Amino acid sequence: MKVISGIPVLDEMIEEIPEGKVLTYWIDPEVEGNVFAMQTLFTNLERDCRCAYVTLTYSPEVVVSEFNEFGWDVENYKNFNIVDLHSAYVGLPSNCKYSADPTNVDEVNDVLMKVIENCDLVVVPVSSIIDVCGESSIECIGEWCDFIRDKSSRLVFTFVSWPYPEKIENFIKVNSNAIVRVGGVHHRVILGYYYGVVKVDWKNIKSKAILFKLVRPGGVRAYIPKILVTGPYNAGKSTFVHAVSMRSISVDRLGTTVALDHGHLEYRGFSIDLFGTPGQERFDPILKIIGKEALGVILVVDSTKPETFPRAKQMLESVAHFGLPYVVAANKQDLPGALPPEEVRKKMYLPEDVPIIPVSAVNGEGVYEVIDSLLGLLTGRLWVSEDEPESTA
């Protein structure tokens, strides 16, 4: 029986979770990533697979209600099993078919192996087990990984990446055939969530980050990030949006944008929506609305017109107010008298860490550097960092 992840885009990438494999959802501690494993389980339950869900920090009743919250009526499926490690831990009797006392290693091992023999898919909260049973429990977890290799089942781990010792992280990395990272887009606060495959040993894939939202009911939904392109009147915002977009429209009257520019671009695995705001003052309210949904801001300035910088700065402040990361496109660099980026920085009193990219939007020069720079701010921390599990693809 074929088992799939049930996660949008992910299934196209990894195709299936083959027998004998361990797939780990590697979850940022501030992100609700458990849903990924729940969605994987429910998708396969609906396809008549025998599934088991190991619970330790939630009671079986809470597990069912968590599934229900997403519209997944697991209790109506006879192939759904809960492996209850919770009740014994809090000193209550269990009424599940499978249960064990998590502080008793042999008992847990016995039950887990029985479950693996009888199910096509077993979801295990490995970090919760490590939390409750101590770091030595990784030996036990290792045994399950070995045990499953020649069985017709699969393990799906949820590993919440609390600041564990490296030894533990490495252990999980080595024992997982596939790792799907579920992370947050950090910018002081977490502004959005993404997932991406960082390792898979049964397919060759190109790594890709997908932003998602959780929908109740519904589960994991991929979505497209909105990037706001703003700047003073006539700075070149519309030109910029058209230059980077595969398809785009503007609502202009007499060459000035009265509603919005909208462009779409597929870039480095990201699917991005760009919104250009009108430059004239009376459109400030629109800017405010988009600012609430956007994930980042590109500020376009006409480098030949320092007299417009105060207005640009003012626009920047109103979006920075929402805590969004931004980069500055110093446009019209092809014109004589265009100020170089460092002059723009000085004249606009921008801090050193704000990226300012020289651009000529009409010629399409520098435009992708601007996108790169913003994506770097949004995801750099997670995708460039060295402690990232490595991709084997």
Place this chain on the structure above:
Amino acid sequence: MNMSYQIIPNVELKKGSNIMVYGPTFTGKSMFVRSIFRDFISRGYGGIYVLTKDSAETLMSWLGTGYDSRKVRIIDCVTKSMVGNVKDTDSVKYSTVMDLTGISAKISKFFEDFWRSGIKNIVVVFDSLSTLLMYMNLQTVFRFLHILTGRVKITESIAFYIVEDGMHDEKTIVTLKQLFSGVVEFKEDNGRKYVRFVSPFMQTEWREIVVDEEAVVVT
């Protein structure tokens, strides 16, 4: 908006502070943090309150009606384990004390909500860490707090965490203290209650306090 806030006379808390509130039971710690919380809200702060002993309902009825409800967000770790199925609302989310991942994700979501509505001054109250330590080992709670205190620092918020005196061993308290920039200590002596502030840089005298249903007054 002031950059700092006096919780007891002569003690100015900087933004980004994580403060432990430590003392025996029934010395007024909860009332103390509640009234601080209410003060912050009335000064325009967004507030996130994590409850492990009282329900959201209890806190809301204590807060009454005289506050801006858009500025208050609650994580209730009590109700769900008692009544089972409860629905989250925009301002109240339900979790359980053993579900540190859930609590962490919910706090982070509230931070995002506040920032996206332009509220960047945020106060967090955690009442109490002692309940977590009843269910989870010290290391696990420490890792959880490492993430939370980090978020408080990077967003320049202010947070208060209640810890009961007499429930934990010395090692637990010493380990936890590493995460905090200071401690508000409570004590009881001959039926009278006192409070002081201790940090690596300063220590105040014990000040007598009066605790009632409404507030804690430092005399």
